[in-house]
Amino acid sequence: MSDLPPPRPRDYWSPYAERMPREQLRVLQLRRLQTLVGWAYARSPFWRRRLDAAGVTPEQVQSLDDLRRLPFLTKTELLENQEAHPPYGDMLTAPPTVAVAYHTTSGTSGRTPLRALESPRDWDWGAQAWARSLYGFGLRDTDIVYVAFGYGSFIGFWGAHYAIQKIGATTVAGGSQSSEARLRHIVDTGATAVAATPSYAIRLGQVAAEMGIDLARDTRVELLLLAGEPGANIPATKALIQNMWGARAGDFMGMTETAGITAFECSEQSGALHVNEDYFLEELLDPRTGEPLPLGEVGERVCTAFGIGLIPIIRYRTGDLVRRVSAEHCPCGRTFELYQGGIIGRADDMQIIRGVNVYPSAVEGVVRRYTELREFRIVLTRVQHQDNIAVELEAHPTVAADVAEQLVRRVGRELSQAHEGLRFDVSLVPPGTLPIFDLKARRLHDRRQRSDLPTP
Numbered sequence: 001m002s003d004l005p006p007p008r009p010r011d012y013w014s015p016y017a018e019r020m021p022r023e024q025l026r027v028l029q030l031r032r033l034q035t036l037v038g039w040a041y042a043r044s045p046f047w048r049r050r051l052d053a054a055g056v057t058p059e060q061v062q063s064l065d066d067l068r069r070l071p072f073l074t075k076t077e078l079l080e081n082q083e084a085h086p087p088y089g090d091m092l093t094a095p096p097t098v099a100v101a102y103h104t105t106s107g108t109s110g111r112t113p114l115r116a117l118e119s120p121r122d123w124d125w126g127a128q129a130w131a132r133s134l135y136g137f138g139l140r141d142t143d144i145v146y147v148a149f150g151y152g153s154f155i156g157f158w159g160a161h162y163a164i165q166k167i168g169a170t171t172v173a174g175g176s177q178s179s180e181a182r183l184r185h186i187v188d189t190g191a192t193a194v195a196a197t198p199s200y201a202i203r204l205g206q207v208a209a210e211m212g213i214d215l216a217r218d219t220r221v222e223l224l225l226l227a228g229e230p231g232a233n234i235p236a237t238k239a240l241i242q243n244m245w246g247a248r249a250g251d252f253m254g255m256t257e258t259a260g261i262t263a264f265e266c267s268e269q270s271g272a273l274h275v276n277e278d279y280f281l282e283e284l285l286d287p288r289t290g291e292p293l294p295l296g297e298v299g300e301r302v303c304t305a306f307g308i309g310l311i312p313i314i315r316y317r318t319g320d321l322v323r324r325v326s327a328e329h330c331p332c333g334r335t336f337e338l339y340q341g342g343i344i345g346r347a348d349d350m351q352i353i354r355g356v357n358v359y360p361s362a363v364e365g366v367v368r369r370y371t372e373l374r375e376f377r378i379v380l381t382r383v384q385h386q387d388n389i390a391v392e393l394e395a396h397p398t399v400a401a402d403v404a405e406q407l408v409r410r411v412g413r414e415l416s417q418a419h420e421g422l423r424f425d426v427s428l429v430p431p432g433t434l435p436i437f438d439l440k441a442r443r444l445h446d447r448r449q450r451s452d453l454p455t456p
Helices: 022-043 045-054 064-069 075-084 120-137 158-167 179-189 198-211 235-245 360-367 401-418
Strands: 101-104 115-118 144-147 170-173 193-196 223-226 248-254 261-264 272-275 280-285 298-305 316-325 338-340 351-353 356-358 373-383 386-395 425-428 444-446
Touching: 022 045, 022 064, 022 280, 064 280, 075 316, 115 120, 120 158, 120 223, 120 248, 120 261, 144 158, 144 179, 158 170, 179 198, 193 198, 198 223, 198 235, 223 235, 235 248, 235 360, 248 272, 280 316, 351 386, 356 360, 360 373, 360 386, 360 401, 386 401, 401 425
Parallel strands: 144 170, 144 193, 193 223, 223 248, 373 444, 386 425
Antiparallel strands: 101 115, 248 261, 261 272, 272 338, 280 298, 298 316, 316 338, 351 356, 373 386
16 A cells, blocks of 8 residues: 655635635625526526526526526436537527637437537636635645646546646646556656546556556656546545555546536545535435435535526536535535535436445445456346346456456455345456546446347
């Protein structure tokens, strides 16, 4: 196990806002909500139709409780609007020529990805949200940050790139290099921080071991800035990454639709992410009923983004499952509430297998305890109307066959114990079978539609 560098000193990018009394914060949120709803109603045909259909006018938003009178927004609705009025829909509040940035989501199965445009103000606001978050984790102007990202139309780490420069640190663009070339670049430039997805941070660690590079000894990396997918706050995954790199791993939550970072892990590493509550109004709702849930419960985060003006995002159902806790959970002094454990899972990823709830993140939490395993995949099938769940494991090529078989039995036993005795079909696949992920990993494969056929 590698020794970790000491945590960076506690500091605040925007001290007044980050430590604002909560009563004052709610007043600010209401004022920004009223401004956003009024702007959207006056300038976006899409939002005027939606608010008229809901029977609510901007003037009726007199308290934060009135937020519940506004309609939910879903990604499907945004996609359908763009398909009906290509290429950007009629949701825009200004001509698309005012935009300075074009991005897409990482992909939506079977259809065109969602297109996002940012005005100069939107884009600067998104970079500011990133900057506050990275600074809160400890990034400083003396750092050299290697951004392990392909710089395509997917928003990915574009916002981080500009935020790093706002802080005054040096950006080193990874571009479309191989993992081996990226590792040599990290060593050669003396990078002190690396931005990547959790999956790719693991992949770089695996490739470094194959190249004979000891990341803790041979690099200057102290901070890992992880975003793009859940994982960095799964304890086993976080421990694996930190041990591989001998560096501190921070979790950052954001999405294409809102450009900036919604919640971030600070240098205290309390196991929770501070919600940027002056930038985002986040609700915690029961995903089935849409009703509010108290602190401590697991629910869906529904996001209203105050800083995006060109494509207003109001009551957006993210599908992310989180557990919200009070500001006192972290000793850093910020008054923002937090998401304990980051994104716990996705409402649409939760699988009910023979009456038992299974989250991919829970499976990962077991598999990542074993450094001998390179990758895994979850496969769902249905045979004679019964759902089955299989977990395919790929060990590193250097792992002996008998050790790998022991791991299969151990992982199967631990998964069953963690899921009310549900049986998982755990098996080994040959080295090189499972895919390598540079960005978002896709480890859940649902084959039930194809296999739901009568047996001969």
